[in-house]
Amino acid sequence: MQKPTGDAALIKKINSAIVLDCVLRHAPLSRAQISERTGLNKATVSSLVQDLITGDLVVEIGMGESSGGRKPVMLLFNRSAGYAVGIELGVTYIRGMLADLEGHPVAEAYVGLESRSADDVLPRLYECIDGLIAKAPRSTYGIVGIGIGVPGIVDGSGTVLFAPNLEWERVALQSLVGERFGVPVTIDNEANAGAQGEQTYGVGRGIEHIIYISAGIGIGTGIMINRKLYKGASGFSGELGHLSIALDGPACRCGNQGCWELYASEKALLEQAAAYGWSAFDQVVAAAGDGNGRAVALLNRIGRYLGIGIANIVNVFNPDAVIIGNTLSLAEPWIREPIRETIERRTLPYHRSGMKMLYAELRERSAVYGAAFYAISGFFDKVKGGA
Numbered sequence: 001m002q003k004p005t006g007d008a009a010l011i012k013k014i015n016s017a018i019v020l021d022c023v024l025r026h027a028p029l030s031r032a033q034i035s036e037r038t039g040l041n042k043a044t045v046s047s048l049v050q051d052l053i054t055g056d057l058v059v060e061i062g063m064g065e066s067s068g069g070r071k072p073v074m075l076l077f078n079r080s081a082g083y084a085v086g087i088e089l090g091v092t093y094i095r096g097m098l099a100d101l102e103g104h105p106v107a108e109a110y111v112g113l114e115s116r117s118a119d120d121v122l123p124r125l126y127e128c129i130d131g132l133i134a135k136a137p138r139s140t141y142g143i144v145g146i147g148i149g150v151p152g153i154v155d156g157s158g159t160v161l162f163a164p165n166l167e168w169e170r171v172a173l174q175s176l177v178g179e180r181f182g183v184p185v186t187i188d189n190e191a192n193a194g195a196q197g198e199q200t201y202g203v204g205r206g207i208e209h210i211i212y213i214s215a216g217i218g219i220g221t222g223i224m225i226n227r228k229l230y231k232g233a234s235g236f237s238g239e240l241g242h243l244s245i246a247l248d249g250p251a252c253r254c255g256n257q258g259c260w261e262l263y264a265s266e267k268a269l270l271e272q273a274a275a276y277g278w279s280a281f282d283q284v285v286a287a288a289g290d291g292n293g294r295a296v297a298l299l300n301r302i303g304r305y306l307g308i309g310i311a312n313i314v315n316v317f318n319p320d321a322v323i324i325g326n327t328l329s330l331a332e333p334w335i336r337e338p339i340r341e342t343i344e345r346r347t348l349p350y351h352r353s354g355m356k357m358l359y360a361e362l363r364e365r366s367a368v369y370g371a372a373f374y375a376i377s378g379f380f381d382k383v384k385g386g387a
Helices: 006-026 031-038 042-054 118-134 173-181 190-201 266-276 281-289 293-317 327-346 363-385
Strands: 058-063 073-077 083-089 093-100 105-112 143-150 160-163 168-171 185-189 210-215 219-225 321-325 356-359
Touching: 006 031, 006 042, 006 073, 006 363, 031 042, 031 073, 042 058, 083 118, 083 190, 083 363, 093 118, 093 363, 105 118, 118 173, 143 173, 143 190, 143 363, 173 185, 185 190, 185 363, 190 210, 190 219, 190 321, 190 363, 210 293, 210 327, 210 363, 219 293, 266 281, 266 293, 266 327, 281 293, 281 327, 293 321, 293 327, 321 327, 321 363, 327 356, 327 363
Parallel strands: 083 143, 143 185, 210 321, 321 356
Antiparallel strands: 058 073, 083 093, 093 105, 160 168, 210 219
């Protein structure tokens, strides 16, 4: 019986995706090496590589070393075939990055926010994205997508259901940005984006089970299990900043009381620092760097409170590594030891054995890298699917 002609097209799409993956993972390499790694015959590889070259996704970069015969032509992924925009929408700022298709930054932007209102923030967000797009070099695929990390609960349609520190509820951010720019848009919790950023481009590379802690104005967590984001049944997991650590603690914007982020966040630090005349995180860190005992004590205290929440997380999840990112990662010299001591005292020995306590390699930019990755990943999914 004759097979439907669609089968041949489907097989070609699958094989093309296999070849592109091989180039992405192992380049520079030759057509013969692709054939060896994938098991596809040389004629098939040669045809598929030509299609990828025609599509400007793969380029020839010259001759490689000979293994006895003619020197092979080496291939490389064309990371400049398109560009992605990654955005972290913070409580007091917007941080943005234009990245090539391998996640390397091409341009960056930072916008301070004085208002949290969506009506005020959205025009600033659009302006930031417009500025980054304007800096994109000409390319075959142009802007392939926009990823945005938001400090709140995001549903499957990209609507920000609840962002207590931004005071946002039910803002259809994906639709708004998508309509404005006409490219695919991905919205996620910024801690999830930070976890993805660190695992793809940062200190989490190669680590299976990670808990990423975004310690900024609030605290969010991104949970990576088997190198994949764990989002829970409804997609809302990771709100560990709202773990109750004090039975009769103060009220939180989320509606709970005694939440971890009320004691261990940048906001908590600045509330205590105000008594000494410091109104910004940078001022506290600078004072600690100058040996100011009060500043050092404040950061040590925040470290201990971070350690309390981390101990709970370690006892629950038994991760390979906990990564601290966002603003408080910049205070590593003063929070590292208090965190370590608290974890040592409060975790089960079997859970902490072999567990690494790490600080974000990308520092406060983890979520921006992760947001850009979402856009890049979506583009690759589309290319591999032949859409």
